[in-house]
Amino acid sequence: MENYLWLIPFLPACGAVILLIIGRFLPKALVSILACGTIFTSFILAVITFVQLLGLPADERIIHQTVYTWLQAGVFKASVAFLVDPLSIIMLLVVTGVGFLIHVYSIGYMADDKRYSRYFGFLNLFVFAMLLLVSGDNLLMMFIGWEGVGLCSYFLIGFWFEKTANAVAGMKAFIVNRIGDFGFIIGMMLLFWSLGQVSGQWTVTFTELREHAHYLTPAIATAIGILLFVGACGKSAQIPLYIWLPDAMAGPTPVSALIHAATMVTAGVYMIARMNFVYVLSPTAMMVVAIVGVSTALFAGTIGLFQKDIKKVLAYSTISQLGYMFLGVGVGAFGAGIFHLMTHAFFKALLFMGSGSVIHGTGGEQDIEKMGGLRKYMPVTFWTFLIGTLAIAGIPGLSGFFSKDEILWKAFSSSNGHWALWLVGLIAAGCTSFYMFRLLFKTFFGKNRSLHPEHETPEQEVSGSPECCDTPDAHHEKHPHIHESPWIMTAPLVILALLSIVGGYVGIPAIIGGANHIEHFMAPVFETHQEAVATHGEAPLEHQEGSHGTELLLMIVSVLVALGGISTAYYFYMVKPHLPKQIAAKFAFIYNLVFNKYYVDEIYQKVFVSNLLRLNNLLAYQIDLGIIDWIVNAVGLGSVKAAIGSGWTDQTFVDGAVNGTATTVLTGGKVARIPQTGRLKNYLTWAVAGVALMIVGFWLLLR
Amino acid sequence: MIPLQHFLIVSAGLLCLGLYIVLVRKNAVAILMGIELILNGASIAFVAFSRYVSGAVTGQTFVIFIIIIAVCEAAVALAIILNIYQNFRTVDTDQTKELKG
Numbered sequence A: 001m002e003n004y005l006w007l008i009p010f011l012p013a014c015g016a017v018i019l020l021i022i023g024r025f026l027p028k029a030l031v032s033i034l035a036c037g038t039i040f041t042s043f044i045l046a047v048i049t050f051v052q053l054l055g056l057p058a059d060e061r062i063i064h065q066t067v068y069t070w071l072q073a074g075v076f077k078a079s080v081a082f083l084v085d086p087l088s089i090i091m092l093l094v095v096t097g098v099g100f101l102i103h104v105y106s107i108g109y110m111a112d113d114k115r116y117s118r119y120f121g122f123l124n125l126f127v128f129a130m131l132l133l134v135s136g137d138n139l140l141m142m143f144i145g146w147e148g149v150g151l152c153s154y155f156l157i158g159f160w161f162e163k164t165a166n167a168v169a170g171m172k173a174f175i176v177n178r179i180g181d182f183g184f185i186i187g188m189m190l191l192f193w194s195l196g197q198v199s200g201q202w203t204v205t206f207t208e209l210r211e212h213a214h215y216l217t218p219a220i221a222t223a224i225g226i227l228l229f230v231g232a233c234g235k236s237a238q239i240p241l242y243i244w245l246p247d248a249m250a251g252p253t254p255v256s257a258l259i260h261a262a263t264m265v266t267a268g269v270y271m272i273a274r275m276n277f278v279y280v281l282s283p284t285a286m287m288v289v290a291i292v293g294v295s296t297a298l299f300a301g302t303i304g305l306f307q308k309d310i311k312k313v314l315a316y317s318t319i320s321q322l323g324y325m326f327l328g329v330g331v332g333a334f335g336a337g338i339f340h341l342m343t344h345a346f347f348k349a350l351l352f353m354g355s356g357s358v359i360h361g362t363g364g365e366q367d368i369e370k371m372g373g374l375r376k377y378m379p380v381t382f383w384t385f386l387i388g389t390l391a392i393a394g395i396p397g398l399s400g401f402f403s404k405d406e407i408l409w410k411a412f413s414s415s416n417g418h419w420a421l422w423l424v425g426l427i428a429a430g431c432t433s434f435y436m437f438r439l440l441f442k443t444f445f446g447k448n449r450s451l452h453p454e455h456e457t458p459e460q461e462v463s464g465s466p467e468c469c470d471t472p473d474a475h476h477e478k479h480p481h482i483h484e485s486p487w488i489m490t491a492p493l494v495i496l497a498l499l500s501i502v503g504g505y506v507g508i509p510a511i512i513g514g515a516n517h518i519e520h521f522m523a524p525v526f527e528t529h530q531e532a533v534a535t536h537g538e539a540p541l542e543h544q545e546g547s548h549g550t551e552l553l554l555m556i557v558s559v560l561v562a563l564g565g566i567s568t569a570y571y572f573y574m575v576k577p578h579l580p581k582q583i584a585a586k587f588a589f590i591y592n593l594v595f596n597k598y599y600v601d602e603i604y605q606k607v608f609v610s611n612l613l614r615l616n617n618l619l620a621y622q623i624d625l626g627i628i629d630w631i632v633n634a635v636g637l638g639s640v641k642a643a644i645g646s647g648w649t650d651q652t653f654v655d656g657a658v659n660g661t662a663t664t665v666l667t668g669g670k671v672a673r674i675p676q677t678g679r680l681k682n683y684l685t686w687a688v689a690g691v692a693l694m695i696v697g698f699w700l701l702l703r
Numbered sequence B: 001m002i003p004l005q006h007f008l009i010v011s012a013g014l015l016c017l018g019l020y021i022v023l024v025r026k027n028a029v030a031i032l033m034g035i036e037l038i039l040n041g042a043s044i045a046f047v048a049f050s051r052y053v054s055g056a057v058t059g060q061t062f063v064i065f066i067i068i069i070a071v072c073e074a075a076v077a078l079a080i081i082l083n084i085y086q087n088f089r090t091v092d093t094d095q096t097k098e099l100k101g
Helices: A007-025 A028-055 A086-109 A116-135 A139-157 A164-199 A206-215 A218-235 A244-250 A253-262 A264-274 A283-304 A310-330 A334-361 A379-393 A399-413 A419-444 A487-507 A517-525 A529-535 A548-575 A579-586 A588-595 A597-673 A680-702 B004-024 B028-054 B058-088
Strands: A063-073 A076-084
Touching (some): A007 A116, A028 A063, A028 A086, A028 A116, A076 A086, A076 A116, A086 A116, A086 A253, A086 A334, A086 A517, A116 A139, A116 A253, A139 A164, A139 A218, A139 A253, A164 A206, A164 A218, A164 A244, A218 A264, A218 A283, A244 A253, A253 A310, A253 A334, A264 A310, A264 A334, A283 A310, A283 A419, A283 A597, A310 A334, A310 A399, A310 A419, A334 A379, A334 A399, A334 A487, A334 A517, A379 A399, A379 A487, A379 A548, A399 A487, A399 A548, A419 A548, A487 A517, A548 A579, A579 A588, A588 A597, A680 B004, B028 B058
16 A cells, blocks of 8 residues: 555656656646646645555554665665655645645746746756655655755756856855755764664664664764754755855745745754654754754844845745744754744745745836835735735734744743743744735835836835846836736635645644644654653653743733734834834944845855855965876876877887888789780780790700 | 701791781781781691601691681681771771770
């Protein structure tokens, strides 16, 4: 019954291979059907698997399939094998489900693109890699997927590579990811090696690693945890490696929705949840994860406050929400982190595709200063966007509220949590609701500022986002005909909007009468800190669950903060639209600091990139040119000399012998040709001469 | 009676004369004539030997055959020469060398 498990990643791989090789010869309709069909079939298979999993008893919800042994060296063995448990099935459903909707949306969004089939080929390849990442049963499979998604991300960010900025953004994403991957590889090898050392188990499969993880000492576990988290920082855009994600918005908007919001960037969260058995051994590593997560949430949230590019706002919002997820897993609430991952996939994909719809409808405009009043032009986009915004802001009743509140509550109450983490997370939540509603008001309400240019604000002169370049239709019309997107784009929006509303109902906390299904569903996958410590033979810590009253109070506080953010945004951008400028002018220093993203890119440029380039120059011009090239040239020159000598020998002796033979034959032929005149008389003369000779001979003999 | 040597000297003289003509002349008709001389030289030697050495008529019979064959040869050769003349507009053997290798 498990034989089809391998098909889930295999189908998109097939689609990718077909589309990338012969896709350009196929009609567009067939390309669309092939691309969406493979993903949809995978989704159906994932749903079937999910149903099967639900049919099993809670503790045995694991489906495992080994396809073949990939490599074997002594006792070490790695297989191409798939593991589906409650954690990975949620990821599978999200990746295939949201992935399918984004594929459908792309049919509309990319309709006029000249590299249509290549786009879908890469998109399918990405889904394949992502499915490998989440369904592999060992670290190596996960790593292949991990690298695969990074590669596809690079391809798709630089998809419109005609513009240098897009290609550079792709490279930036790839290189920054490499830095994280370096940490991931080291952490992986350290885990493999140290576990083999202490337990004699040389293994990379998750089940066996989990079984033997308790052999690890806390110090080693801390090192492994932090190194793996470096990898997660790169992939999931956390401080200090978040800088690539805003630039990654250079890619087509559906790509931003799929890769840079819903799936790939959450791979880090998934990885840490998957490796939870290592993290529970090390409170230090978890603390690092939580602190980095919550600082990223706040940091990116504040940058998002003043951005002007619609996609940049969403990018910083994504970074901020990823910070939340890391806060969740960092305080030991792995289930809550994954829950937020799921709901975030719904509403952030929705928001990105909504923004894509806006960009599509306004003919490539991305600056929110030039939008406004779009509500009446594109009603479906507006309403779905509103639902997504309400969900991300954490309004009760929508999915974002339940998952975000779960994380905040765990940050406050769990044994790894702290009230300071909760407080910072709360401020970040306030920022989130403020900048999301700022975006909503500026885009959809008021008058259209590109049709009424007198409303242009002086803020535009400071506008410092030259990278914005999401223009599926390359031409910018001065007054684009603003229109609603076709149904093939709005239908996925509507479905995602529904999911953004109901997606949270699987995790309603007990305090307000829910059952929190999702947390119980995933619980067998995660070890609690107490269990892990208990296996070490130490006394279990007192579980400091806060009282119900506190939980309810905190919930109300966070709702109030969200409403506060919304009303502030309303006051600033609807009631008194000139107030923000005055405040910005008054606190120009702070405004510029935040607007320019705290100059982090510039600092990195000064500190790392330029010094690296200097080192490169040293290596290139001094060492490479001076020493290595000298040796190479010397060897080359020697070879040339030897070759000349060899060539002389060859020409003189070998060729001489060959030519000599030929010349001899030729000369002989010339000589032999002389008597052959073709005159019969000459021949006859020879004959007569012969006869005369014979007569003389006979006469001499017979005398 | 005329001794045998005189016949043989005449015969050898005719043969050498014919051979000389064949080797030296360019005209195909002249060469044909030279060939006739060679044949006649040979015929004289045949008849002389027949008369002086064996006494039988074998040599005379042979000469009859030689004469007949010479006639046939002359007829065929003249036909060939006429054809050569038609094709090459000459009977100079130095210029008819199409088959030279």
